[in-house]
Amino acid sequence: MKFGRLTRFVKAGDGHAKKPRKRAQFDLRLRLMLVGGALGLGAVALVGRAVDLQLIDNAFYQQKADARFRREVPIPASRGMITDRNGEPLAISSPVESLWVNPQELSKHPDRLPELAKVTGLPLEELARAVSQRADKEFMYIPRHRRISPVAAKRVLDLGIPGVFSQREYRRFYPQGEAVSHVLGFTNIDDRGQEGVELAFDEWLAGKPGAQNVIRDRHGRIVEHVSLVRAAEPGKDLVLSIDRRIQFLAHRELRRALEETGASAGSIVVLDVATGEVLAMANLPTYNNNRVTGENRDAHRNRAVTDLLEPGSTMKPITVAAALEKGVITPSTTFNTNPGWIPNGRFKTSDFRNYGVLDTTGIITKSSNVGSSMIVRKLDDRYFYEFVRGFGYGRSTGSGFPGEAAGLFPDPSRWSGTSKQGMSYGYGLSVTPMQIAHAYATLGNHGRALPPTFVKGGAGEARQVVSPGVADEVVRMMQTVTEPGGTGTRAAILGYHVAGKSGTARKASGGSYARRYLAFFAGLVPVENPRFAMAVVIDDPDTSKGGSTYGGGYVSAPVFQRVMDGALRLMDVPPDDIDTWLAAQAANDAKRAREQGRSAKPAPAAAPAVPVPVAASSAPVAVAGVQR
Known part of the structure; x- marks a missing residue:
């Protein structure tokens, strides 16, 4: 049965012939339209996306791109120039180069590190360690190669x-180097003032850095300057009152x-009496502010304004002025200083020798401690304190x-029974060399105190601290100090009347006074119309020669003479x-004539004498004793 059915099926199939299937017709135009449409839509999508990225929603991607390639870099600004009163440069800023590395980039080329270490002079281990520690950073200064010369940078x-x-x-x-270093100070590695004028006027001198946008490539090189964010503003110039010539002379x-006396330190301050301008301020030891190191920090100290010292006999003119102003004495009042000493509590005040009877002027001329003690006893404690404070001591x-x-000038409530007498001749209070010069400038300015200034034309408001008549009288008294018989004859200047006061103060050590001294000379010149006030302090001169060779009249007065002699001529006073x-x-002319006369006579085996030039400094003066 199954076989029969299969036979019928086959027969049936054989009986019907299979019709051929029609093939679909190919439409090229339609296909091209479809492809073109797809491409068009894609192009529209790309353009739309590009418009969206570039114009509509570009902030995010622009930020990402800028983070990788765009940088805001600073534009350095130069610091203002500092000049002396005549326009001579004292501090200038010069362009230099600072070497830096991109540790991320350099760490990919460790084989170049030995080459970099050799050219920079750095130990390879130190350089490799610094780079590896900052391998995730993009910026690092090469150690000790910031602000170097352009030539050295180019070599690297x-x-x-x-x-x-x-x-x-x-x-x-x-x-000017070390000659003006204490006045100017210096700047740090970031060009900010650290000491002196550089610190005091840092905001004035410092410029304001600018900024610009740049594009860097992947190697860190600038390939395009995009825009200026802000322009750099250079610092303002500063004209000081300092006269470079007088400063160098001082x-x-x-x-x-210091070389001649074996002293350990010293200070000089020169002021313009009429304006209070600081014309010179010198200190030793000193340092070179072009090469500031951490060594010998003590030499950086401006002793003229920071060091406190007992002023010794430079205090006596102020004591005399206080009594004259109060009216308890006159210039002709006499004092019996016999026997050369006077009690002061359980101590005693002594003179260099017994001067006998002295008038008020003689007390200054001979620098009598006894006479000064007698004067101050006539003054009320509070009055004396306020008068001295008016001259700037203690402030x-x-x-x-x-x-x-x-x-340091203690209030009378803290004085002991011996304080006032010691203060009258310069013990028991502490001042700076600047304060001494300022006090003498006040006397020379007819009793008007002007605040000292380091800026040319920066004179402040004057205060009348003592009547003009008293101030002028004290100046005339001080003139006798530099004349024959005074304690400061070595300060005399040929052609000028000099008013001054020498001083010698023992240095305190361990609660008592040692055989070590401070030698002073402070004065004014010329007396008729004082132009300059000057204070000289020589610290710890050699006492081995004995006598008064360590005193202010012997040690400091010649310094005053030489500096002031030069300053008077430089300023055409x-x-x-x-x-x-x-x-x-006339004496020099006569001497020259005698020398020439002798040289004209025949002298076998002898060369003709050379004419002696006319002296241009000072006439010979006698050396007198020095008082504290």
């Missing part, structure tokens, strides 16, 4: 080491004095110099002692 960059770059900065240079003569002078000390100058000139 020419090697083409990947990831090594440089940037422009400015470095401070001080043409520095030179102070060094000479800042107002110069604005960083670190200036106010001094007319002489006020023509008669003495003419007499000295």
